[in-house]
Amino acid sequence: MDFQLTREQEMVRKVMREFAEKEVKPIAAEIDETGRFPRENVEKMAKYNMMGIPIPAEYGGAGGDYISYAIAVEELSKVCATTGIILSAHTSLACWPILNYGTEEQKKKYLVPLAKGQKLGAFALTEPNAGTDAAAQQTTAVLDGDNYILDGSKIFITNGGEADIYIVFAMTDRSKGHKGISAFIVEKDAPGFSIGKIEDKMGIRGSSTAELIFKECVVPKENLLGQEGQGFKIAMSTLDGGRIGVAAQALGIAEGALEETVKYLKERQQFGRPLANFQGLQWMVADMQVEIDAAKLLVYRAAYNKMKGLPYSKEAAMAKLFASRTAMDVTTKCVQLHGGYGYTKDYPVERMMRDAKITEIYEGTSQVQQMVIASNILK
């Protein structure tokens, strides 16, 4: 048993922290306010190989490990949850399935530019009538000569409209139920592919969340990812990894909020002494730190299992369930500890509280995580 990060992981944290503080934090409030996608953050991250941390160097990545990647998402999310999820969705949900299920040609054509950050990736599973019930896909893909023809729509797609490469799920054989779902790599300029509504969200407002529309969309048949009918398995295993990213994001949000609050408690004076001297508030701080540390251990354990090739589906679900709950609880308390100021946009904790909520919803709601955990225990 060893709770120490390696020297590599420590340095990744140091670099990510400095990068987040100097490059990302200064625009975090602005992109929240305006809902602007922070393209410059993506370009800067690409420059320093942050867009493909756990992808092998031969495929354009940094050749790092999954804990380093979780740390990167965590550090970004401490100051800007939007940037955290841009990286997480890109790496976990777009790069990883191509790495794991793609052919050598697909890896060269799509994974290399993604992992280098020259292109941005997205993952499109959710539909208006297929949320938690992801198997109820209504988008269809029909083989027609050398192409598949996709028809249908997707909603709530993170990086949607901004991404260049999409992993899209569609029914190739409705009679087989979830075993009739297949996965495709779709380029943004594929004929018949367009972007619909961009969501106006409570939090992570700089992150683009879009509707994707496929109208007789032509996708070359060599862009089938894995085998026909393998789509549901690809989606579920991809989400297992994605949950580590979201859990790391939630962890970062909680840590960022507590850091801001500790600073505030030391500065803010009431009754002639700093808030930090009031025992009732000290107890809240202590409880928050315990929650954060527990969340951190769960997140790193899930990342460790993935890195070591051990099962991680249940561990990732536990990490996400607990870290997202922690993010919501900690940020709510942090707003409380800031009093009236915490409710204003003069302090970042109200943004963090709004950002925290989504971590209990996307890439599987908390209830889905509980289903995954319970099914692993009761099987």
Next chain:
Amino acid sequence: MNIIVCIKQVPDTNEVKIDPVKGTLIREGVPSIINPDDKNALEEALRIKDMYEDVKVTVISMGPPQAEDALVEAIAMGADEAYLLTDRAFAGSDTYATSTALAAGIRYIGDYDLIFCGRQAIDGDTAQVGPQLAEHLGIPQITYVEELKIEGKKVVAKRALEDGYFVIESHMPVLLTAIKELNEPRYPSIKGIYEGYRGDKIKLLSAKDVGVDENTVGLNASPTNVLRSFTPATKSKKLEFLEGNPKEKARNLIVRLKEENII
């Protein structure tokens, strides 16, 4: 062109706390960083590497084995290779003994056109090692460089002074010490971190390896004696608080600046 950059690993003084009783630095648990001015020195070397073909950037440091982390960071920023002078014989070296050891290390590395150092380290603030090193090697030096141009086999440097600057031209080889105004250091790349730790770009050198006489380095060869540590009195500068609401303050500030002939 061969460029050698000297760097030092120092405690991050932003994170250092002072022992209230002894008045000394509490170094335990304090993260280590590349000395900030040295990062500017490295950035300038890398900038030259970006601009010209066939530029090799070699980094050298003297320190305990854990100083390797600083060299990994330098590799991750883009240096080609790095050497760490690490040996018990070097322990306790003052600036003079340090520059003796670094000079031996640089002679061991071989040919160079430019040597960059940071102006001074944040843990000692002496600004001596760079100039001493140039003397050991018998090459010219330009300190406090805030702007640098390469013109063939010459450099033209803007040397910052407290109330002005010199423009100095020198042939190569020359040693330059960088100040933070020189540039904005880049971040290390994530890929470079792994290459630094896993690859063979970093080599460790002992006193014997670089052929330095062990009697000329380390504590016994250090002429400096520390008699007392204290916080120096700050230079007396005029400090004035302006009164009034923000608008009045701004107006008063402009008036005062005009009175002083600053604007």
